[in-house]
Amino acid sequence: MKNHKPNEEQLKEQLRKLPKMEDKRSKEEIYKQIELKIYPDEEATRKKRSFVWIPMIATVCAALLIFVIIQGQDFSKNYDQSTSELADESSMDSSEKFDNSNDEIATSEEADVMEEAESFNENEMHDTAYRYLLDTDDTQSASYMAFLTEQAQHIVPVTILNNNFSYSHISEYINLEENGLYDIGISDMHFERDDKQVRATFTDSFELQQSGSNSSNFDKIITFMFQPLGVEEIQFENRDPILNEVDMSNNLYPLSPIEQVPYKIYQYNTGLDWFAAKNDGTFKTLTVALEEMKIAEPEFNVRPSIPEDTVIDTKDQTADQVFVSLSSDQIGENQSTVQMIEAILATASTYGYQEVLFSIGMDQIGKYDLSQPIQTTDQINVIQ
Amino acid sequence: MKTTFEELYYKYHQDLFQFIFYMIKDKQQTEDIVQEVYIKVLSSYQNFKGESSEKTWLFSIARHVTFDYFRKLKRKRTKFLEFFNWGEEGEQLKSDYQEPEEYVMLDDQMKQIYQCMEYCTNDQKQVIILRFMQDFNINDTAEILDWSTSKVKTTQHRALKALQQCMMTSYREEEGYHEES
Structure with a gap:
């Protein structure tokens, strides 16, 4: 039998000989695409948004209609209960009641409806699985x-x-x-x-x-x-x-205004995580503040609110809105990413921004829809 | 901005394209990701302090953007598989992208090595692309990946082992097929 195992040197040589893949687009074509993305025409964006919304609204309406019809046919006994449950999306108690009704379901059609409801509850659970430290609603009584x-x-x-x-x-x-x-x-x-x-x-x-x-x-x-x-x-x-x-x-x-404050995470022993404002230092721009937020201060029980390996870009979209792009292997569906988003919202607020548009390679993290600009807030470390 | 873009384009564009293409093996997606890299690079160019070389910095951003793409893809895939409840069978589903025309021209051995790259992890793949296709030395590769040089060496070693293993398996399967027929 022949020995087909190539040695490392042969492999390296073969890798070097792999064909060069060429981008067939012209330089001008690429630049035009980039320019369009960096400075999107507002009119075009508006049109695009309306085209996106129409099928979305139509789909949601159709789904609701089907849901109501099926409920009317098969859930006649439970109708009042389940509609009130649907209306009260945030109530865990009601979703538990909904789950209990599962025992009574026999037909596959009903099971489908249950699956739909369960997946809805899963999404809810997903949202409540994270601890949020900000409150973005403008609460007058705070x-x-x-x-x-x-x-x-x-x-x-x-x-x-x-x-x-x-x-x-x-x-x-x-x-x-x-x-x-x-x-x-x-x-x-x-x-x-x-x-x-x-x-x-x-x-x-x-x-x-x-x-x-x-x-x-x-x-x-x-x-x-x-x-x-x-x-x-x-x-x-x-x-x-x-x-x-x-x-x-x-x-x-x-009183002097609260300005230019980077927020990191303070945790004392086994206590809870809290956003902590640095008490000293000058951070003249948001970019400088975000870079500071990557730095740990273990001697003061302070962790970075942005992963240390993150590549950060910021760009003013308008006077009130900033675009923040973050790339790191540690960004994902986890509590740290939720904290990172919230810390940036809190920090951006101290630089006078009303909204932050994020680009982190995800469209949603917990309750935050990252495909849209998110409102900043000074309601930090919320307790009830 | 245009001048910066043109300079970067002339110096690095084809290398950048090559790196991203061999990571994801899809030309159309590569075009989109390359654009995304330029957007990030151009909007943060004023922050580039020259602590590393321009090329190293550019590739480090390219790597982050490519891994963002992988994460997005993984999430979409997971949602898709969960929706249809396909477990392991679904995992084996192949992507629908086509091999590029450059692939068709390769001889069998080169086709095998091209295919065997998919048996490497993404970490292994990026090391062998940077080291042997882009000719970065160990130190520059470590800087791009933000790793230690020893991690680069270990990953490179494992990548070559994985490739060797895959090549051997392919030969055996081919020989078995010929013997049977």
Whole structure:
């Protein structure tokens, strides 16, 4: 028998001899295509969108019609229950009820309907499988608070979506010790808010030693608490030495805007993940901030919010919208990718962008539809 | 932007096309991916700091874009297979792209090596393309892939082994077929 095993040198030689594949398109043709993609004609885009939507809407309508007809025929007993379940897409309880009705189903037609419903539930489960740290709905009733991390190198802002929230009862909403968060003394202050007017009072238990870094941290925490509410200054009802370094007239404390903040992920021991704003450094552009977000700071329990090997491109689409392209082997259907998207949305918000259009090689991750621009938000680290 | 594109085009276009084509073996898709690479390169060209060579940087972006394509393809494929509930049979379904005209002109041995590249993993494939078809040295290959040089060497070794194995199997099958007939 002949020995057909080629040696490595022969193989290398054969690989080198594989034919050169040539791109038959002209340079001009390629450039035109690229230009079209970079600067798409808005009119063409609008037309294209309307053409895409028409068959989509038609398909959805047809599917709904079929679903209603089948339900009317075969699910007459359960009609009221199942339609209400369909309407309440986010209710896990209702999907459980729907699953229970599976036992009663015998015909294959009914089984098909069940499959459809189950796959719908799977999608729902897929969405709820991730933990989300942002709330992109414009919630009027949100309250904001912020904490220092254990070594005070980062600030963790939180958004509390509860109408009954009071700053002095923050411990009912979050376990600060377990999460390695430090309240600079906010729970020892009293705040009264009337729309964009805030009056603040230091209680007797407020104790924060006066120092440059404490003053700076106090300023940032107060800013993170009230700037998202559109508050520009705080009226202090009494004085504390911590305010000595601030130039105030009539006890009016001016708030500076939250600008140019890269968000990374802070996790203390086995506590939860939180987006943490860097407390120092200057990040003049979004691109610089995104590059910073690739850097781990293990000494401060901070992980990168963007994989370290990511190739990042950004481009302003309009004054309000930025295009962000990210390439990394680690991007995929996982929690880290959800966190990356959310960290970028939070960061882009501090650069004045209203929307981010992502290109990460995926059209959907969790609840985020990446084929469309996504609204940025300052509602970060949401707790109910 | 046009000037930058033209410079890149003259210097690297055919190499870029070649690299992406041999990764995915589909000319039409290659054309789309090459365009995508240019878009990324042109929109981030001002950020290129010259820490690596221009060619290494370009190929590193090409590699990322190609792997994004693989991920998209995998997701589409998984959804498709789940939809029709084809398990293993579905896994063996072949893609519908045609071999390029350049393939038809090859002799049997070269056809075999062309086909056997598909028995390598994507990581192995990119190493052998960069090393032997694009003539990058070990250090540049490591830089493009963001790997250590030892990982490049190991992957290269495994890729060549996989190719050898595939070539041997193909010969045996061919001999068996001739003996039977």
